[in-house]
Amino acid sequence: MSSQEDSLERQHEHLSDDGGQLVPTNPELPVDDPGVEEHIPRLADVDQAAADRAARQVIFMYAMVPVMAVLFVLAYYLIPRDMAVDFGPLHSSAQHVAMGLTLGIGILLIGLGTQQWARQLMSNHEIVEQRHDSSSPEDAKQEVLRQLDDGIAESGVPRRKMLLITALGAVGILAAPALVLLTDLGPVAGPNYRRRAYETTLWHEGVRLVNDITYTPVKASDMVIGQLVNGAPENLKDLHGTAFNNAKAKAPIVIVRMNPADITIPADRKDWQVSGILAYSKICTHVGCPISLWEQQTHHLLCPCHQSTFDLADAGKVVFGPAARALPQLPIKVDDQGYLVARSGFTVPVGPSYFERDSRHDLGESEEYR
Numbered sequence: 001m002s003s004q005e006d007s008l009e010r011q012h013e014h015l016s017d018d019g020g021q022l023v024p025t026n027p028e029l030p031v032d033d034p035g036v037e038e039h040i041p042r043l044a045d046v047d048q049a050a051a052d053r054a055a056r057q058v059i060f061m062y063a064m065v066p067v068m069a070v071l072f073v074l075a076y077y078l079i080p081r082d083m084a085v086d087f088g089p090l091h092s093s094a095q096h097v098a099m100g101l102t103l104g105i106g107i108l109l110i111g112l113g114t115q116q117w118a119r120q121l122m123s124n125h126e127i128v129e130q131r132h133d134s135s136s137p138e139d140a141k142q143e144v145l146r147q148l149d150d151g152i153a154e155s156g157v158p159r160r161k162m163l164l165i166t167a168l169g170a171v172g173i174l175a176a177p178a179l180v181l182l183t184d185l186g187p188v189a190g191p192n193y194r195r196r197a198y199e200t201t202l203w204h205e206g207v208r209l210v211n212d213i214t215y216t217p218v219k220a221s222d223m224v225i226g227q228l229v230n231g232a233p234e235n236l237k238d239l240h241g242t243a244f245n246n247a248k249a250k251a252p253i254v255i256v257r258m259n260p261a262d263i264t265i266p267a268d269r270k271d272w273q274v275s276g277i278l279a280y281s282k283i284c285t286h287v288g289c290p291i292s293l294w295e296q297q298t299h300h301l302l303c304p305c306h307q308s309t310f311d312l313a314d315a316g317k318v319v320f321g322p323a324a325r326a327l328p329q330l331p332i333k334v335d336d337q338g339y340l341v342a343r344s345g346f347t348v349p350v351g352p353s354y355f356e357r358d359s360r361h362d363l364g365e366s367e368e369y370r
């Protein structure tokens, strides 16, 4: 007999109680079936009042979830964003604390209610199932469906429909906090909002072009051919905080001086430049990176993000890369002291492209952007 067969033989034998002899018990099974422990009924199984009490507890917990959802929404709208609460050394937003507590308690109540339902009201009878081949014959599938029906029946739902209704309601109402938080994505960008937020810049007639670091005005006579200056509107320095950042993001320009003989100037832009000095938006029309990689010889301006290339000697047209629009040009002139100033605002929106670009069409206007 091989060692494997010997081992299998031993598995089918057990010591008898009396003689210490190895005797076969059930050769069909590798080990004896220990059987199922005695079922001990729960209080809710034998006492209808206890079962009803457990059901009321579950329903109460589910019913409190909508209350928590409403409190969450109220906290979002009613608690000022700058109100704070202190927990020892922790300085926290009162709104965030209230929203966290209400949402957390709501989810906890769903968990506790479901646990109480499963522990007290669903069937807890022990079931023995023999393992068979992994394939599922038709009668086994029918058995699964029958057990599923039994499970639904034993869950208590057919007799206590309120359990299911409150459970589904408790889970469903938690969509409300999620929907409320979506409002933080910002206002719907209608034409007026787009005009104000994206398309309007600080540029308008008479605003001086200044160096974007030193804020010193740029004098036309100081610029030499081939030079590029990163510029900004002079009125930018009057702003502070968020207003400053928003305005600065839209207003930057590059000022370049080229040999007038090298420049192709469209007929409608003849007076937009001063002796070969031109100004363009510094924001790439692809997805908005700031650009200032300047090739003096070719007059090309390269965007470092995705290599869009614009020809500043030919109205800022795209000569390479994914950008689909020319760089917006800022019309300029000189003031009576020889400093460069804007002749007007931009005539097209600056910045990257998007579907609803140029709110003037929606608003029925045709003026410059400012």
Ligand code: FES
Pocket (backbone or CB within 6 Å): 284, 285, 286, 287, 288, 289, 303, 304, 305, 306, 307, 308, 321, 322, 323
């Ligand atoms: S942002 Fe300039 S090429 Fe993409």
